[in-house]
Amino acid sequence: MQTKPLLFKVKSYTNLSRDELYTMLQLRAEVFVVEQDCVYQDIDGKDDIALHVLGYKEKELVAYTRIFPPKTYFEYASIGRVVVRASERKHAYGYDLMKKSIEAVEHTYNTTTIKISAQTYLKSFYNNLGFKEVGEGYLEDGIPHIGMIKTS
Numbered sequence: 001m002q003t004k005p006l007l008f009k010v011k012s013y014t015n016l017s018r019d020e021l022y023t024m025l026q027l028r029a030e031v032f033v034v035e036q037d038c039v040y041q042d043i044d045g046k047d048d049i050a051l052h053v054l055g056y057k058e059k060e061l062v063a064y065t066r067i068f069p070p071k072t073y074f075e076y077a078s079i080g081r082v083v084v085r086a087s088e089r090k091h092a093y094g095y096d097l098m099k100k101s102i103e104a105v106e107h108t109y110n111t112t113t114i115k116i117s118a119q120t121y122l123k124s125f126y127n128n129l130g131f132k133e134v135g136e137g138y139l140e141d142g143i144p145h146i147g148m149i150k151t152s
Contacts, residue, residue, distance in 0.1 A: 003091040006055040006063060008100045010108075013048040023061045024052060031083045040141040042081075046073065051108060053101045055084075055093060062088040063097040069109045076115040076149065077105045098129050102150070112152045120144040 011020070028042050049072055055063030062085045068078045079101045084093050105114050118126050120137055123146060131148035138145055 004057055006057055006093055006096055009054045010104045011052050013050065016052060020054060024054065024064055027061055027064055027085060028081055028083055035086060038141050038143060051104060053104055055097050057088065063093050065097060065101045067101055067105050070111060074115040076113045077109045077111050078115050079105065080117065094125060114150045116148050117145050118148045120146050
């Protein structure tokens with residue numbers, strides 16, 4: 001059985017429909033708050049300055065990131081809130097999502113240098129996409145993270 005490819009949309013906050021915003025926030029809460037059992041403020045006042053990468057399988061949102069231009073979140077452009085619904089991870093959609101997000105950063109912000117704050121257990125996933133660890137690990141919302149940068 002062949003895996004269905006995701007259909008991606010890249011949208012600014014003002015171009016998100018009410019339903020897109022709702023399902024995006026619902027997916028983030030499903031994974032980051034409920035699945036990871038982490039109580040934190042997901043709605044952080046930064047969605048309005050981000051571009052949102054939404055990945056749909058048929059009509060269901062199953063993958064998402066938000067991206068920022070340089071000097072708004074970090075010194076470099078950045079990708080965050082990387083999420084794939086648990087039931088869809090077996091299809092390796094995380095790689096498709098990140099490749100689309102990297103492409104969106106390069107096209108929109110005209111840069112190939114991207115910084116992320118990665119959950120430590122996902123280092124090898126991000127290494128496979130060209131990201132390298134920088135600095136020491138740290139706790140973010142009680143979860144071990146590491147800074148990582150991709151330069152080309």
